Amino acid sequence: MKRRQMLTALGVGAAGAMLAGCNGSEPAPQAAGQGTVEKKKYRWKLVTSWPKNFPGLGTAPERFAEMVNQMSDGRLEIKVYGAGELVPALEVFDAVRTGTAEMSHSGAYYWKGKEPATQFFTAVPYGLNAQEMSSWLHYGGGMELWEKLYEPFNLKPFAGGSTGVQMAGWFNRKIESLEDLKGLNMRIPGLGGEVLKRLGGSPVNVPGGELFTALQTGRIDATEWVGPYNDMAFGLYKAAKYYYYPGWHEPGSTLEFTVNLDAWKELPADLKAIVQTATQAAHQSMLDEYTARNNMALNQLINDHGVQVLKLPDDVLKSLQEVAEQVTQEVAATNDQAKAIYESFKRFTEQVTEYHKVSEMAYYDARLL
Structure with a gap:
């Protein structure tokens, strides 16, 4: 075989081997120093x-x-x-x-x-x-x-x-005035818990898996968790009488x-x-x-389980809002980083609220006409 024919035959053979390798389960042979590098897992x-x-x-x-x-x-x-x-x-x-x-x-x-x-x-x-x-x-x-x-x-x-806007929570007593918050043992974490404390309540931090037992046994008088979807899954409607809204503490x-x-x-x-x-x-x-799920779960709680869904009184909501502003400002004053975060948050809230007055809020009002 002439030299040119030999090289051509070798080239065709190598190409065929490579194609065969691509169609099989094993990688094609690689030249020395050019092997496949397995990426770290x-x-x-x-x-x-x-x-x-x-x-x-x-x-x-x-x-x-x-x-x-x-x-x-x-x-x-x-x-x-x-x-x-x-x-x-x-x-x-x-x-x-x-x-x-x-x-x-x-x-x-x-x-x-x-x-x-x-x-x-x-x-x-x-x-x-x-x-x-x-x-x-x-x-x-x-x-x-x-x-x-x-x-x-x-x-x-x-x-x-x-989770979106949450519910205000499950209560074993009606909330008709600020007086009803005094002495209330309630599972409510974060800034909302501090607001409750300022108004005479006792915030308790209980993990989600322990909420039903804590409410049923009277360890706590009330609890917020999330909303209808999660609250129904925990069976909280079996341990408390009243389901309040809106979730002022976690919007x-x-x-x-x-x-x-x-x-x-x-x-x-x-x-x-x-x-x-x-x-x-x-x-x-x-x-x-x-x-999607909260909507369906709320219907079940009302229609299948007879849950009483109640709105917190306006004067209670107003007082909660006033105290909440005080609490957030105090947290902002704890250090320079907290102040910077609060100022950014506050500035964005003010700006987006102005826009939503003529967009989101205006649309909801129009849809309810």
């Missing part, structure tokens, strides 16, 4: 403050983990642990900070003992609703302030869902994903992008789910 633990697979709150981190696993083709695999499976419900912040787990899903207002300003990133009484809160975080400078607040704790935060409750900063820095850019995209998808998906 990461295995993360995600701890939550909610019971495993609890509707809305518990399913959001599961949905997030599934999205990450699929989008990364298994390169970043996240296993979700419900409250108490790996760490207690209200210890997930420290678990991620110290590296016991790489991620958590919870609510920032649970960490007020570590830093009072964390409360601004879950809910502010009479503050931003879900749509407005998300806008402040992602387009109003809120996320940058949140990241700066969490950096000393070795954490990176992401918005992790919203746009935002949940959080946190990531250990050291673990975050180890991820390559594409996996970071996947995590960020998946948190945003989970954030929106949770609000969509609550908007």
Whole structure:
């Protein structure tokens, strides 16, 4: 065989081998020094403050983990642990900070003992609703302030869902005046709990999984939780007589994903992008789910279980609002960072309220004509 024919035959044979390799289960042979480099795989633990697979709150981190696993083709695999499976419900912040787990899903207002300003990133009484809160975080400078607040704790935060405007809660006594709040033992965290305390009540922080028993046994007289969808799942209608609205204390409750900063820095850019995209998808998906499910659950509570749904008196709501403003200003005065967060939040609230007077609020008024 002539030299040119030999080289041609070798070239055709090599090409055929490569094509055959592409159609098989094994990778094609590579020249020395050019072998396939397997990308590093990461295995993360995600701890939550909610019971495993609890509707809305518990399913959001599961949905997030599934999205990450699929989008990364298994390169970043996240296993979700419900409250108490790996760490207690209200210890997930420290678990991620110290590296016991790489991620958590919870609510920032649970960490007020570590830093009072964390409360601004879950809910502010009479503050931003879900749509407005998300806008402040992602387009109003809120996320940058949140990241700066969490950096000393070795954490990176992401918005992790919203429940929308909540209900005021379940009560075993009627609330007809401010006097009825005095001596009231109520499960209510965050800034709302401090407002209740100023008006003579006793706020108690009870994990969600213990609410029914606490209410049924009289350990607490009342509890807020979320709204009809979650409240019905916990059977709270069996333990209390009256279901009050509106949720003055949590008008746009935002949940959080946190990531250990050291673990975050180890991820390559594409996996970071996947995590960020998946948190945003989970954030929106949770609000969509609550908007749909709360409506159906409220109908069931009223029509199937005879729940009395009552509105808090206007004078009570007005007093709660006045005290809430005092409380938020005091939190803002605790340090320079808290002040900067509060001022940003307040400024955005004032601006978006002016716009919503001629958009959202005007439309709702028109729809009810």
